[in-house]
Amino acid sequence: MTTLYPMLSVEEARDRVLAAFRPLPPERVPLLETLGRVLAEDLYAEMDIPPLANSAMDGYAVRAADTAGAGPDHPVRLRIVHDLAAGYTTDVPVTEGCAIRIMTGAPIPPGADAVVRFEETERDGPWVQVLKAVAVGENVRQAGEDVRRGALILPRGTEVRPPEMGMMAALGHKEVLVHRRPRVAILATGDEVIEVDAPWQPGKIRNANSYANAAQVLRYGGVPILLGIARDDVAELTARIRAGLEQGAD
CATH class of the missing domain: 3.40.980.10 (MoaB/Mog-like domain)
Incomplete structure (x- = not known):
C-alpha cells in the first residue's frame, strides 16, 4: 500500500531535523554568563599555570642537599632566614645551612629546590630541625605544571561547565566568545x-x-x-x- 506520507523511523526523522541545524552566530558575554553556553573560539593559555614554581605544602624551603641523611634520630639543623607567605616574593636567598619558612602557594625563593613539610620538622627558635630528607623538587609545584603557555586549553565547541569557567578565570578571560542562545x-x-x-x-x-x-x-x-x-x-x-x-x- 502506498501513501503520500511514508512513515519515517525515529532515526531518519532525527537526522532530517539535525541536517537543517547550523551553529548560531557568536556573541561576547561576561564570564558569569557563559555557564551552559558553547564556546565559539579556541582558548589558548597566555601564561604558565602556575606562573612560578611554588610550594605545594606549608613548611620550609631548603636546599635538598642540606637535608641529606636527616631523620628523627639525627635531625639536620638549619637557620631560618625569612618567612614567606602566599602572595609575596622575596629576594632573600636560601644558602647552605639555611631555610625559609614558606606557606602553600608562595613562590620558591632563590637557591631553594625543595620544601620540607612542617610535620617533618621541629622549630627551635631561629632554627629548624629537619627530621626527614627531601629530594630535589619534592613538595614543589613547577611553573607550567598544570598548563603550559601556548597550549590549547578549551577548543571551540566546548560546553562551559563550572570547571571550564574556573579555567577561563584562571587564564584571565573576563569575557568570552560563545554561540548565541537559540x-x-x-x-x-x-x-x-x-x-x-x-x-x-x-x-x-x-x-x-x-x-x-x-x-x-x-x-x-x-x-x-x-x-x-x-x-x-x-x-x-x-x-x-x-x-x-x-x-x-x-
Whole structure:
C-alpha cells in the first residue's frame, strides 16, 4: 500500500531535523554568563599555570642537599632566614645551612629546590630541625605544571561547565566568545486549550504543554518565546507563527 506520507523511523526523522541545524552566530558575554553556553573560539593559555614554581605544602624551603641523611634520630639543623607567605616574593636567598619558612602557594625563593613539610620538622627558635630528607623538587609545584603557555586549553565547541569557567578565570578571560542562545517559539493550538490561570470549563484543558516545553528549552540553554494559544483556524495559526518569527525565533 502506498501513501503520500511514508512513515519515517525515529532515526531518519532525527537526522532530517539535525541536517537543517547550523551553529548560531557568536556573541561576547561576561564570564558569569557563559555557564551552559558553547564556546565559539579556541582558548589558548597566555601564561604558565602556575606562573612560578611554588610550594605545594606549608613548611620550609631548603636546599635538598642540606637535608641529606636527616631523620628523627639525627635531625639536620638549619637557620631560618625569612618567612614567606602566599602572595609575596622575596629576594632573600636560601644558602647552605639555611631555610625559609614558606606557606602553600608562595613562590620558591632563590637557591631553594625543595620544601620540607612542617610535620617533618621541629622549630627551635631561629632554627629548624629537619627530621626527614627531601629530594630535589619534592613538595614543589613547577611553573607550567598544570598548563603550559601556548597550549590549547578549551577548543571551540566546548560546553562551559563550572570547571571550564574556573579555567577561563584562571587564564584571565573576563569575557568570552560563545554561540548565541537559540530562541525557540512555542505555540499551543486547539479550541480546547485555555490559559493556565483561566477558570476551568468542561471539555477544556489548561495550557500545560507550553510551560513544560519552555522549561525544556531553558534547561538546555535556549530562550523560550511563548506565543500563547492559537485556535483551530488557519488564519490565526498563520498570524501566530508570523508573530514568533517577528520576535526573533530561530
